[in-house]
Each structure stands twice: as C-alpha cells, then as structure tokens.
Amino acid sequence: MSQEELFLDSGAAGQLQSDVTKKKSRSLLGLVVTGVLGGSLVALYAVTAPFLAPALRKVCLPFVPATTTQVENVLRVLRARSGTLVDIGSGDGRIVIAAAKYGFKASGFELNPWLVWYSRYKALREGVHRSTSFHISDLWKVSFAQYSNVVIFGVPQMMDQLELKLASELSSSAKVVACRFPFPTWVPEHTAGEGIDTVWVYDAKAFKSHLQHGMTRKTTPEHEDTPESHT
Numbered sequence: 352m353s354q355e356e357l358f359l360d361s362g363a364a365g366q367l368q369s370d371v372t373k374k375k376s377r378s379l380l381g382l383v384v385t386g387v388l389g390g391s392l393v394a395l396y397a398v399t400a401p402f403l404a405p406a407l408r409k410v411c412l413p414f415v416p417a418t419t420t421q422v423e424n425v426l427r428v429l430r431a432r433s434g435t436l437v438d439i440g441s442g443d444g445r446i447v448i449a450a451a452k453y454g455f456k457a458s459g460f461e462l463n464p465w466l467v468w469y470s471r472y473k474a475l476r477e478g479v480h481r482s483t484s485f486h487i488s489d490l491w492k493v494s495f496a497q498y499s500n501v502v503i504f505g506v507p508q509m510m511d512q513l514e515l516k517l518a519s520e521l522s523s524s525a526k527v528v529a530c531r532f533p534f535p536t537w538v539p540e541h542t543a544g545e546g547i548d549t550v551w552v553y554d555a556k557a558f559k560s561h562l563q564h565g566m567t568r569k570t571t572p573e574h575e576d577t578p579e580s581h582t
C-alpha cells in the first residue's frame with residue numbers, strides 16, 4: 352500500500368470514529384432528556400394526583416381551605432367546649448392547628464398525603480405537634496366515636512350520608528360544627544357568621560334522638576349564636 356493510500360485510509364477511519372462518537376453522545380443526550388422528562392412527569396403526577404383524585408370520586412370533596420373568618424367562627428361556637436376535636440377532611444390542617452392552640456387535643460383525617468405531611472410540618476413549626484395528630488385516611492372508613500367535638504367543611508352531596516354516620520357513631524355529649532354547608536335534616540342549635548363563613552352547631556343529644564324518632568327536616572336554627580356553656 353502506497354503512502355498516499357495509507358493516508359486516505361486513516362482519514363476515513365478518523366471520520367468514521369468521529370461519526371460514531373457523535374451518534375453515541377446524541378443517544379446519551381436523548382436518554383438523559385427522556386429520563387428527565389419522564390421523571391418530571393412522574394413527579395408532577397405524584398404531586399397533583401392526590402389533589403385531583405377527590406374530583407373523580409362519587410362525592411367530589413376538593414381541597415378548599417377554610418377562610419380565616421370561618422376558622423374564627425368555628426372556635427367561637429366551640430369556645431365553651433374542651434377535650435378532643437376532629438376535623439373531617441382536614442386539608443392543610445389550619446382548623447386542627449387553630450383548635451390545638453385554643454386548648455383542644457385536635458386530630459385531622461385527610462385523604463391527601465401531601466396535605467397531611469404539610470399539616471404535620473406546620474404543627475411542628477407552630478409548636479402544637481404534641482396536641483395534634485394527622486392521619487392519612489378515608490373519612491368513610493374511620494370511626495369518629497372517640498371525639499367530643501367534630502368539625503366538617505364538606506359539600507352538600509355528602510351531608511346526608513355523613514348525618515347517618517355521625518348519628519350512629521358519636522356519643523350524646525358531642526357537638527358537631529358544619530362549615531359553609533349545613534346538614535340536611537338535623538336542627539342546628541345555633542349558627543355563627545354569614546355567607547360563606549357561616550357555621551352551624553349541632554348537639555348530638557338532639558340529632559341522635561331525631562334519628563331514633565325518625566324526625567324530618569327543619570332548617571330554622573332555634574337560637575342564633577348562643578352557645579351552651581357545658582363541655
């Protein structure tokens with residue numbers, strides 16, 4: 352082989368080598384981009400799915416946090432009470448944390464794990480982690496029998512079913528506070544606030560006996576904003 356042929360041959364081999372290297376680095380870049388994109392999509396799904404899941408359930412109960420006035424109204428109507436409190440569907444934990452600061456031993460039950468972890472972090476940061484507990488649970492699968500104060504910010508579609516559940520589980524000394532949407536057949540003891548911040552208070556003694564006697568709907572509160580003084 353002549354000197355010239357040798358030179359041409361090594362030039363072609365060099366070109367081939369550089370083409371292979373370029374192809375390799377392109378496919379590596381493709382792999383990295385696919386990995387990053389795929390990872391981001393999985394992460395996005397993991398974060399958003401728990402927020403979107405409630406919309407796909409039979410009863411859609413989305414995360415809508417209570418307003419500051421709503422939280423104040425809940426504490427106002429429970430001001431003469433003490434002991435245990437539960438917020439059913441506790442969201443970011445604002446009612447539970449406010450109640451704990453007020454002296455209640457407060458718990459939250461929430462389907463969305465991100466909101467539960469955030470609530471625990473917030474309770475720790477605000478110094479009420481010892482008097483609060485947050486559970487990742489479906490509200491329809493747990494019993495609220497042990498709680499003497501129950502708070503619910505629900506939606507109208509679930510309230511009739513929740514009436515039956517709470518009437519069968521709670522003790523006669525319990526109080527239930529409904530935020531924004533009242534229970535359909537229970538007669539509220541009193542109400543506080545107005546518009547979207549309205550809360551209704553129900554006495555378990557009354558609604559348990561209504562359940563036993565099969566009493567029907569009455570929407571007018573007996574008293575407006577006059578809480579009882581017993582706990």
Ligand SMILES: C[S@@+](CC[C@H](N)C(=O)[O-])C[C@H]1O[C@@H](n2cnc3c(N)ncnc32)[C@H](O)[C@@H]1O
Pocket residue numbers: 405412413414415416417438439440441442443444445446460461462463466488489490491504505
């Ligand atoms: C209207 S938000 C109320 C949040 C909180 N209680 C407040 O007042 O700020 C209702 C909450 O219930 C939660 N939720 C929906 N379905 C649930 C279920 N089956 N069990 C437990 N929590 C549920 C939602 O994720 C949402 O955070």
